[in-house]
Amino acid sequence: MDFELSSDEALIQKTARDFAAARILPVASANERAGRFPEEIFRELARLGLMAVTTPAALGGAGATTVAYSVAMTEVARACASTAVGMAVNNMVCEIVTRFGTDAQCSRVVPPLTGGEGVGAFALTEPHCGSDAQALRATARAVGDTWVLNGTKTFITNGGYALFVVAWAKTLAGISTFIVPRGAPGLRVGREEDKCGIRASNTVELHFEDCVVPREALLGDDGKGFRVAMSALDGGRIGVASQSLGIGLAATDAAAKYAKERTAFGRPIADFQAIAFMLADSTTELEASRLLTLRAARAKDSGQPFSRAAAMAKVFTTEAATRACHRAVQVHGGYGYIREFPVERYLRDVRVTSLYEGTSEIQRLVIARDLLRSGV
Numbered sequence: 001m002d003f004e005l006s007s008d009e010a011l012i013q014k015t016a017r018d019f020a021a022a023r024i025l026p027v028a029s030a031n032e033r034a035g036r037f038p039e040e041i042f043r044e045l046a047r048l049g050l051m052a053v054t055t056p057a058a059l060g061g062a063g064a065t066t067v068a069y070s071v072a073m074t075e076v077a078r079a080c081a082s083t084a085v086g087m088a089v090n091n092m093v094c095e096i097v098t099r100f101g102t103d104a105q106c107s108r109v110v111p112p113l114t115g116g117e118g119v120g121a122f123a124l125t126e127p128h129c130g131s132d133a134q135a136l137r138a139t140a141r142a143v144g145d146t147w148v149l150n151g152t153k154t155f156i157t158n159g160g161y162a163l164f165v166v167a168w169a170k171t172l173a174g175i176s177t178f179i180v181p182r183g184a185p186g187l188r189v190g191r192e193e194d195k196c197g198i199r200a201s202n203t204v205e206l207h208f209e210d211c212v213v214p215r216e217a218l219l220g221d222d223g224k225g226f227r228v229a230m231s232a233l234d235g236g237r238i239g240v241a242s243q244s245l246g247i248g249l250a251a252t253d254a255a256a257k258y259a260k261e262r263t264a265f266g267r268p269i270a271d272f273q274a275i276a277f278m279l280a281d282s283t284t285e286l287e288a289s290r291l292l293t294l295r296a297a298r299a300k301d302s303g304q305p306f307s308r309a310a311a312m313a314k315v316f317t318t319e320a321a322t323r324a325c326h327r328a329v330q331v332h333g334g335y336g337y338i339r340e341f342p343v344e345r346y347l348r349d350v351r352v353t354s355l356y357e358g359t360s361e362i363q364r365l366v367i368a369r370d371l372l373r374s375g376v
């Protein structure tokens with residue numbers, strides 16, 4: 001397995017790193033504290049191709065690989081995990097529509113999302129079901145030349161700002177996928193969640209109340225939407241792994257810097273094995289995470305099955321990054337628990353990564369089912 005980046009991938013990584021340092025990091029902490037959705041940053045990310053990295057250039061994307069997407073995501077998340085999750089969902093929505101949409105759907109929906117006119121949202125989860133996605137209750141009835149959607153979606157990232165929502169509902173044929181534009185009659189944005197972390201991201205309920213969309217809003221085949229959702233989540237899990245890697249790296253960087261500056265008993269605390277070994281463990285686990293994540297991304301790029309690889313990357317990386325953030329707070333002592341230092345934000349931000357786009361338990365289930373079916 002080749003883990004070297006191609007020159008295009010390295011260029012995208014550098015573009016993301018430079019932009020994150022210049023434009024995202026300086027406002028990350030203030031935006032997170034204020035719960036301010038960084039719309040202007042998303043527009044600038046779109047201009048750089050980073051809101052749709054794998055989408056073909058003909059539709060306004062960067063036309064690059066999943067590996068390029070992964071390394072760009074890590075760079076953005078190193079600066080601001082809230083920005084990273086908004087970027088991740090937009091990338092995922094562009095990929096779903098490009099993959100399953102008709103030419104007409106692609107040309108109507110994708111260019112505004114790649115061009116920074118607004119963001120996309122992914123609406124699967126409902127108040128009573130997250131892990132058990134097939135239990136969703138939203139419905140879609142065919143009425144004349146329209147579909148009429150009813151139901152409630154919850155924890156919808158970007159939902160309050162979405163230009164297009166990709167939403168799942170049950171028709172007579174089964175779970176199906178719909179593209180719902182902003183302003184569709186009967187689509188109402190509900191309450192915004194007051195979250196523990198990633199507070200600059202927008203997380204809302206969406207209510208579909210006799211929401212009317214045209215027949216052409218159906219994405220893919222009627223009744224085949226569950227597969228669309230599952231295959232989108234496989235890719236999304238590489239994004240979340242990449243995001244959590246960025247948060248873990250930022251926390252470990254901050255901890256290493258602090259350990260060299262802070263003295264105790266007459267020496268920098270980095271001289272104590274108790275501290276140095278924490279940093280060593282975080283760095284080792286994050287490097288293993290990086291390799292698992294790149295491996296999943298390369299598998300996706302080469303057209304191989306990658307569900308298991310993506311689930312392994314997600315469960316390992318999100319949990320390793322969470323440990324790294326805990327250690328970073330520990331290295332800072334009391335200073336790790338106050339807002340003057342960034343590590344408390346990393347710890348709050350990282351926690352959601354082993355919850356959304358499939359909990360750690362769901363990743364283990366996906367891995368176990370696959371290995372019991374196909375062997376190790």
Ligand code: COS
Nearest residue numbers: 124130131132133134227230231233234307356357358362
């Ligand atoms: N890609 C394509 N198709 C898939 C798939 C995948 N990764 N995983 C499952 N499918 C298909 C199966 O092949 C099966 O198709 P058929 O009905 O044609 O045989 C169908 O989907 C049902 O699969 P399965 O029986 O495995 O479904 P389960 O209800 O047991 O659910 C889990 C599978 C638990 C893995 C799934 O519900 C899941 O991932 N849940 C987590 C959802 C999630 O991540 N939510 C977060 C939302 S975004 S914040």
